[in-house]
Amino acid sequence: MTNLTILQLNDLHGYVEPHSELRRDAHGDFQFAQMGGLARIKTLFDQARQENPGGVIALDNGDTFHGTHFAVQDRARAMVPLINALGFDAMTLHWEFAYGPERVAEISSELAHPMLAANIFCEDSSELFMPPSTIIERNGVRIGIVGLACPIVDKTMPPSFSKGLRFVTGNAELPGHIERLRQDADLIVVLSHLGFPQDVQLAKDVAGIDVIVSGHTHNRMENAVVVNGAIIFQSGCHGSYVGRLDLDVSENGIQGWRHRLIPVDDSVASDPGLADAVAAALASERQSMSEVVGHTDVALHRYAMLNSPMDDLLLEAIAEAAGTPIAFSNGWRYGAPIALGPITMNDLWNMVPVDPPVSVVDVTGAEIREMLEENLERTFASDPYEQMGGYIKRMRGVRLVFKAENDKGRRIDRLYIDGAPIEESARYTAAFITAQGVPAKFGANRRKLPISAIDALRRRLARPWLGADGAESSSTELI
Numbered sequence: 001m002t003n004l005t006i007l008q009l010n011d012l013h014g015y016v017e018p019h020s021e022l023r024r025d026a027h028g029d030f031q032f033a034q035m036g037g038l039a040r041i042k043t044l045f046d047q048a049r050q051e052n053p054g055g056v057i058a059l060d061n062g063d064t065f066h067g068t069h070f071a072v073q074d075r076a077r078a079m080v081p082l083i084n085a086l087g088f089d090a091m092t093l094h095w096e097f098a099y100g101p102e103r104v105a106e107i108s109s110e111l112a113h114p115m116l117a118a119n120i121f122c123e124d125s126s127e128l129f130m131p132p133s134t135i136i137e138r139n140g141v142r143i144g145i146v147g148l149a150c151p152i153v154d155k156t157m158p159p160s161f162s163k164g165l166r167f168v169t170g171n172a173e174l175p176g177h178i179e180r181l182r183q184d185a186d187l188i189v190v191l192s193h194l195g196f197p198q199d200v201q202l203a204k205d206v207a208g209i210d211v212i213v214s215g216h217t218h219n220r221m222e223n224a225v226v227v228n229g230a231i232i233f234q235s236g237c238h239g240s241y242v243g244r245l246d247l248d249v250s251e252n253g254i255q256g257w258r259h260r261l262i263p264v265d266d267s268v269a270s271d272p273g274l275a276d277a278v279a280a281a282l283a284s285e286r287q288s289m290s291e292v293v294g295h296t297d298v299a300l301h302r303y304a305m306l307n308s309p310m311d312d313l314l315l316e317a318i319a320e321a322a323g324t325p326i327a328f329s330n331g332w333r334y335g336a337p338i339a340l341g342p343i344t345m346n347d348l349w350n351m352v353p354v355d356p357p358v359s360v361v362d363v364t365g366a367e368i369r370e371m372l373e374e375n376l377e378r379t380f381a382s383d384p385y386e387q388m389g390g391y392i393k394r395m396r397g398v399r400l401v402f403k404a405e406n407d408k409g410r411r412i413d414r415l416y417i418d419g420a421p422i423e424e425s426a427r428y429t430a431a432f433i434t435a436q437g438v439p440a441k442f443g444a445n446r447r448k449l450p451i452s453a454i455d456a457l458r459r460r461l462a463r464p465w466l467g468a469d470g471a472e473s474s475s476t477e478l479i
Contacts, residue, residue, distance in 0.1 A: 001248050001255065002139050005048050006189070007058045008235050008243035009041065009086075010215035013067025013095070013334040014353070015238045016082055016278050022301055022337045023240070023263065032299075032339045035263065036239035038082055038278055039270035044242050044262060045086055046271065052246075055139045060091035061215025062149065062193045063237075065107060066098050067334045069289060069349035070282060075099045078281045080110045085274050088113040089136055094150035094193045094216060097161040098354065101129070116147025116191060118177050119170030129165055133177055135185050141249050144185030146177050148202075150193040150216055152388040156378070158435050169194065169385050171205050178208045187249065189213060196221075196234055197384040203227035210254055211245065218333050224259035233259055238336055240264055289346035294461025300347075301337035305379075305391050306476040310335060312468035314351055314433075314453070315396035317460035318358045321451050322431035325418045326398060330436035331379070331391035343461060345454075352453040356433045361443035363430055365422040369415060371442050372400060376411045380404045389436070392476055396468075397430075401477045413479060 021035040049056045064083060065076035076099070090113055096104050108115040108130060118132030133146045148170040154162035178188050187210045192199050195216040203209060204227060214234035220241060224233035231254075235243030241261050248256040300310040311329055319327040335350050349355070363371075371393075378388040392400075399416040415422045432438040433453050440446075451459075 001250050002141050003052055003055055004138055004141060004143070004187075004247045004249055005052045005056045006211065006213065006243075006245040006247070007045055007048055007056060008061065008213050008233065008245070009059075009064075009239060010061035010213075010235055010243070011063040011218055011237035011334070012060075012239045013063055013237060014065065014071030014079065015068060015336065016070060016079065017282065019238060019336045020339055021238065021240045022299075022303060032337070033265055035241075035265050037264065037270065038086065038239065039272075039275035040264045040268040041239060041242060042086055042271040042274045043269050044264065048244065057136065057138060057143060057145075057189070058086065058088045059145070059189070059191050059213050060088045060113075061191060061213060062091055062093035063095045063215065063334070064091065064093070066095035067350070067353050069346065069353060070285060072349075072353045073285070075103055076107055080107060082274065082278060082281060084112040085277065090114050090116050090134055090145050090147065090191055092116055092147035092149045092191050092193050092215075094153065097153050097157070100160055101163060101165055105130075116145065117149035118146050118173050119148050119151055119168045121166045121168070123164050123166050132173075133181060135181065141187065142185045143187045143189055144178075144181030145189045145191055146174065146181070148174070148190060148192045148194055156388050156436065169198070171202055171385070174202070174206050175208070178206070182208065187211070187247075187254070190230075192216075195384075195387065196232070197387055199232055200225070200227050201384040203230040203232060211247075213243075220261060222261050224257075231257055231259075235261055237334065289344065289349070291345045292342045293345055293348065293458050294343040294465060296338060296340060296343055296465040298465070298467040299337060299340055302333055302335050302391070303337070306478060308391070308394055309467065310338070310351060311394035312396070313460070313465055314457065315394060316468065317456040318431045318433055318453060319396050320460055321358045321456035322360050322449060324360065324429050324431050325396070326428055326430040327396040328398075328430055328432040328437045329394045330434060331375075331389065331393050333390040343465070348454045348457050351457070352433065354434070355452045355454045357448040358431060358433060358451050358453060358456050359437075359446065359448045360429055360431050361438050361446045362427050363438065363443035364424065365417065365426050365428065366424040367442045368398070368417070368422065368428065368430075369412060369424070371439065372415070373409050373412060376402060376404070377408045380411070381408070393437075395475045399475055399477070401479055403479055
């Protein structure tokens with residue numbers, strides 16, 4: 001019997017040092033803690049390698065090189081060496097495409113481990129953009145690893161992200177890769193950035209998978225699940241947790257397994273060498289990012305499906321900048337929580353790491369309804385493969401009452417604009433940020449304002465943030 005250990009880091013989003021995080025205490029209540037940090041993660045990886053010499057596989061699910069000012073300001077160039085220090089065996093990807101396919105290819109060449117994606121093709125061709133799989137050997141066991149990148153890049157994200165590329169789910173392509181790898185591999189591991197619901201469906205649809213290392217949906221899975229023989233686990237986000245799966249393997253496959261979700265908290269010592277490297281990499285921005293720009297009297301986070309205290313602040317800021325009561329932004333999941341007290345420049349960049357311009361657009365009531373029905377379908381589609389994006393679109397000046405169980409195009413029960421029932425033919429001016437806030441197919445007279453999201457936030461934070469008032473704090477209601 002051979003013991004193998006799979007270590008997982010998913011959805012790091014550029015958080016290279018400890019950060020403010022929400023975690024549940026023994027009573028199930030959320031409390032703030034300082035969690036994460038690459039130097040602590042290296043300690044956990046090194047400990048696992050000492051416990052199981054020659055038997056560790058370390059995998060990165062992607063969303064690694066984007067999400068903080070540090071990651072974005074040089075398009076991940078300073079971050080790559082820090083990730084290389086962890087000794088990964090493979091990764092797949094998603095938000096890395098914010099830098100465009102050309103930079104993704106450069107990052108791949110700079111990494112000490114391969115980027116894998118069996119579901120990204122060159123446009124109008126069957127040629128893969130990057131290798132679909134790799135085989136590694138640990139303690140005499142050969143492990144075939146297939147990568148599945150996030151398939152929504154060319155469907156819901158700006159066109160520059162996917163220029164020249166075509167993304168598919170990968171469920172149709174995966175059986176062929178498994179059959180090929182089985183000729184030389186003892187185990188098949190799928191390294192996925194599809195999302196947990198999609199990975200469950202994938203396991204149902206595709207036979208022959210031993211393990212799915214899952215990412216994208218930020219699930220903190222205390223317990224792995226088994227679907228159609230495949231063990232599936234996922235480990236939160238921001239590097240606040242590391243997933244560990246220990247496998248007992250014989251010539252007949254997996255005979256037993258144990259899973260742990262490991263908090264990367266103050267109980268984990270930092271690796272001195274990597275801690276110094278992280279500090280050196282951050283030194284040039286430390287002073288500017290630590291500037292205090294405001295104060296909040298409520299905890300800010302994005303850890304709820306329907307509404308977000310963090311986005312309440314963001315939406316009020318862009319609405320004020322645009323002079324309109326209506327505002328939209330994407331339902332992002334990433335962005336470290338902010339405790340009561342001071343808000344720094346670093347916090348603002350964590351909210352909106354690309355610092356997009358504030359824009360306005362004229363949209364009809366019918367277009368708003370269609371846009372929200374489309375967003376609800378992408379969030380609650382009965383077919384997991386049709387679920388795309390993050391949480392429900394964030395809104396200000398709009399009250400949405402919906403039924404999640406209804407079918408496509410029929411979920412909205414009631415819809416109000418600025419306190420009054422929506423008028424389908426009326427035209428409304430709305431503020432938004434990024435193409436995900438109001439997709440390009442909706443509205444007319446789209447224009448960018450001479451103020452960015454972060455400047456709008458700074459302007460709003462000249463006054464303390466006490467939380468959204470009245471209906472603005474609960475713009476979306478599930479019935």
